[in-house]
Amino acid sequence: MSEATLLQRRHQVMGDASPLFYDEPLELVQGEGVWLIDAAGKRYLDCYNNVPCVGHCHPRVVAAMAEQAATLNIHTRYLNERVVRYAESLTATFADPLDSLMFTCTGSEANELALRMARFATGNKGIIVSDYNYHGNTTTLAAVTTALPSSEPFSAHARAVPIPCLYHADGTPEQVADRYVAKVAEAIAELQAAGVGLAAMLIDTLFANEGIPRLPAGYLERVAKLVREAGGLLIADEVQSGFARTGDHLWGHQSHPLVPDIVTLGKPMGNGFPLAGLVTSRERVESFGRANLYFNTFGGSPVAAAVGQAVLDVIAEEDLQGNARRQGARLSAELHRLAERHSIIGDVRGQGLFFAVELVRDRTSREPAGPEARRIVNAMRQRGVLISKIGGDDNILKIRPPLPFQGEHGELFIHTLDQVLGEL
Amino acid sequence: MSEATLLQRRHQVMGDASPLFYDEPLELVQGEGVWLIDAAGKRYLDCYNNVPCVGHCHPRVVAAMAEQAATLNIHTRYLNERVVRYAESLTATFADPLDSLMFTCTGSEANELALRMARFATGNKGIIVSDYNYHGNTTTLAAVTTALPSSEPFSAHARAVPIPCLYHADGTPEQVADRYVAKVAEAIAELQAAGVGLAAMLIDTLFANEGIPRLPAGYLERVAKLVREAGGLLIADEVQSGFARTGDHLWGHQSHPLVPDIVTLGKPMGNGFPLAGLVTSRERVESFGRANLYFNTFGGSPVAAAVGQAVLDVIAEEDLQGNARRQGARLSAELHRLAERHSIIGDVRGQGLFFAVELVRDRTSREPAGPEARRIVNAMRQRGVLISKIGGDDNILKIRPPLPFQGEHGELFIHTLDQVLGEL
Numbered sequence: 132m133s134e135a136t137l138l139q140r141r142h143q144v145m146g147d148a149s150p151l152f153y154d155e156p157l158e159l160v161q162g163e164g165v166w167l168i169d170a171a172g173k174r175y176l177d178c179y180n181n182v183p184c185v186g187h188c189h190p191r192v193v194a195a196m197a198e199q200a201a202t203l204n205i206h207t208r209y210l211n212e213r214v215v216r217y218a219e220s221l222t223a224t225f226a227d228p229l230d231s232l233m234f235t236c237t238g239s240e241a242n243e244l245a246l247r248m249a250r251f252a253t254g255n256k257g258i259i260v261s262d263y264n265y266h267g268n269t270t271t272l273a274a275v276t277t278a279l280p281s282s283e284p285f286s287a288h289a290r291a292v293p294i295p296c297l298y299h300a301d302g303t304p305e306q307v308a309d310r311y312v313a314k315v316a317e318a319i320a321e322l323q324a325a326g327v328g329l330a331a332m333l334i335d336t337l338f339a340n341e342g343i344p345r346l347p348a349g350y351l352e353r354v355a356k357l358v359r360e361a362g363g364l365l366i367a368d369e370v371q372s373g374f375a376r377t378g379d380h381l382w383g384h385q386s387h388p389l390v391p392d393i394v395t396l397g398k399p400m401g402n403g404f405p406l407a408g409l410v411t412s413r414e415r416v417e418s419f420g421r422a423n424l425y426f427n428t429f430g431g432s433p434v435a436a437a438v439g440q441a442v443l444d445v446i447a448e449e450d451l452q453g454n455a456r457r458q459g460a461r462l463s464a465e466l467h468r469l470a471e472r473h474s475i476i477g478d479v480r481g482q483g484l485f486f487a488v489e490l491v492r493d494r495t496s497r498e499p500a501g502p503e504a505r506r507i508v509n510a511m512r513q514r515g516v517l518i519s520k521i522g523g524d525d526n527i528l529k530i531r532p533p534l535p536f537q538g539e540h541g542e543l544f545i546h547t548l549d550q551v552l553g554e555l
Numbered sequence: 556m557s558e559a560t561l562l563q564r565r566h567q568v569m570g571d572a573s574p575l576f577y578d579e580p581l582e583l584v585q586g587e588g589v590w591l592i593d594a595a596g597k598r599y600l601d602c603y604n605n606v607p608c609v610g611h612c613h614p615r616v617v618a619a620m621a622e623q624a625a626t627l628n629i630h631t632r633y634l635n636e637r638v639v640r641y642a643e644s645l646t647a648t649f650a651d652p653l654d655s656l657m658f659t660c661t662g663s664e665a666n667e668l669a670l671r672m673a674r675f676a677t678g679n680k681g682i683i684v685s686d687y688n689y690h691g692n693t694t695t696l697a698a699v700t701t702a703l704p705s706s707e708p709f710s711a712h713a714r715a716v717p718i719p720c721l722y723h724a725d726g727t728p729e730q731v732a733d734r735y736v737a738k739v740a741e742a743i744a745e746l747q748a749a750g751v752g753l754a755a756m757l758i759d760t761l762f763a764n765e766g767i768p769r770l771p772a773g774y775l776e777r778v779a780k781l782v783r784e785a786g787g788l789l790i791a792d793e794v795q796s797g798f799a800r801t802g803d804h805l806w807g808h809q810s811h812p813l814v815p816d817i818v819t820l821g822k823p824m825g826n827g828f829p830l831a832g833l834v835t836s837r838e839r840v841e842s843f844g845r846a847n848l849y850f851n852t853f854g855g856s857p858v859a860a861a862v863g864q865a866v867l868d869v870i871a872e873e874d875l876q877g878n879a880r881r882q883g884a885r886l887s888a889e890l891h892r893l894a895e896r897h898s899i900i901g902d903v904r905g906q907g908l909f910f911a912v913e914l915v916r917d918r919t920s921r922e923p924a925g926p927e928a929r930r931i932v933n934a935m936r937q938r939g940v941l942i943s944k945i946g947g948d949d950n951i952l953k954i955r956p957p958l959p960f961q962g963e964h965g966e967l968f969i970h971t972l973d974q975v976l977g978e979l
Contacts, residue, residue, distance in 0.1 A: 144642040148844025158634040162627045197621035203586045204827035210582040218568040236660045236829040251706045270695040279848040282675045403628035405660040405829035405853035420572025424703040429829035
């Protein structure tokens, strides 16, 4: 069967607007570690997918899933030791008072629940997000999304604030921080003036969709303080930054001297099994639970728990956090060396095994090189390396491989990118 | 480890309000066909769970999951033949023009998406639901939920209508139909007068939460006509009634001479794997997709597709629809015989392997026997048979076993219920 025929069949049954990567879509049949294999047997180095965080089809995760699915797969209205044990293991990785867990299946559901909880806890309705965010696909989340086309009008109860990046913003770091903290203060004042107050600020503390900006020191802590002074909660979405991705910590927010009020988890949590949830204080979970009968049929099944535990175990035993730190540092150095030879690279930013390589037509004007980014992403795919792009101007290469990424993979990636940039 | 200690540990990490079945919660360790096994090795006949529709831990479903999870588990932004093939198999079971599929992970996500799609397609905002409904746990769905406690205020854009039941309503079936159809007309007029119009009526055509009412002939078709005349869509939630449950058809709505505009699927779709979605016309999927970049990370992965296909295959090859029809008819006859001996049984209703046994203190007044229902559900659990209860007065026994339910299981269930009713 040709890819063209399969694409046609897909259009027929899933519609022609269902999103696909690459100008020439890729038909995949197998995954293994950091590799993906297409229908013709060609191997692709996966430098994009964070869902298979411990590697595609990790045998230990697959075995945990299969074994538990053959034993018991049931919802949480019955007791099950495995589920409780996983919830204990997971919450133990957070600072006080983040000691309790609610299970969902997707990051969208986790962020929905976090916003419901924030509105309930604060009595307020207002939400602050970034001006290039995506936190999920429900009505409420689509109505605060700024990074994707949506038929939902932007919520009258929400405000979108720009996130500072020292590569872009003029002035000293202190001046930049002052300016952007003031924008959050303004948004809070507007929500208060509109009579809805502030329920929560919902952010990915790595700001992955925004292009992993270089934040000025103190910015996030000052924002968190403002949010709390206004009676709101700080919700940290760890769907992209969590599970050892940043190398230095298990959670992205731990790179900053702050503890969020609610942390939402998703994508890498089950290495591809639909597992997500939120972590917050026991008091918050219990007061919400007394006012709401919240139940999630598939959330926190013994299979989900077995998979989630296997992911945590593999991260620890294979030292994938240390690997993200070490390989991330190597890759960072290599990317900076590439920048010396290719003037289209305006900036290299990132943390651990997550990089944003911003492409510009001119280093002084920083004019975004969006079409070039698209050509590069597609040329990399043709040469067997999978990356993507992010940012409001579509000009930032997004590099985010599975965590068992080794030196040889980094070399192949850098070599291929070097060639592609050279042929641009 | 005692159940008391495990319960305490669960409260510690999941909060004390996380819902559990039974006065004495059940610690489960294993599932097999229609059986669930607790930590002490005691076997329980599962007459409640519809998620494991082809039976707990069905080996074929587990093998499909394990094999695909070891091969490739990735999102739908790449092509994959298995995913397209499953979408084709599934949509082939629906009448025209229901030929296209959008994948989600949960029924909540499917109903969210259906409402977003209905509002987009109609340009209206109003939603009609039943007055004892539950369609999901997101903000939008919680704001139209009437069957569970929720901190979300009931939406100003929604109206809840009562569903007719010939056991309860006075008059001829024609009079009852007229009266209850008029309530839908009233709700539509109110939404139009409020300036929001009608986007959709969202219902389970079996009305499972409402207690599987005896609908007067023609009611649903007349309601569907009104909804469409007002420019709204009819959304049929098949999360409880779908996947051969009703015996006569694969889908609950097929018991009525109507074709919904959107069908939402969930719970039994993956036999416990988080798999859900919606089916509608290709035109509707494509026009929504052009205005919205809708993406669901785990929805429609090759693993989800392999599991979903295995469920469809097992339903067909084990003739579980025929089994639901045959065993349902036997069980129905036995329940009616029980009703002759136990005056607390006011009515026996149902379809296929889904029964509502309404308990009353007096057959003339039909005074609900809610506390008795609770005692019966707990006494059945103590005797090794799992059921639950539904309905606004909490007085309706809910009997909904996995579909491979055989005559011997029916006999055990009836025998146990007979004893428990006798000792009441």
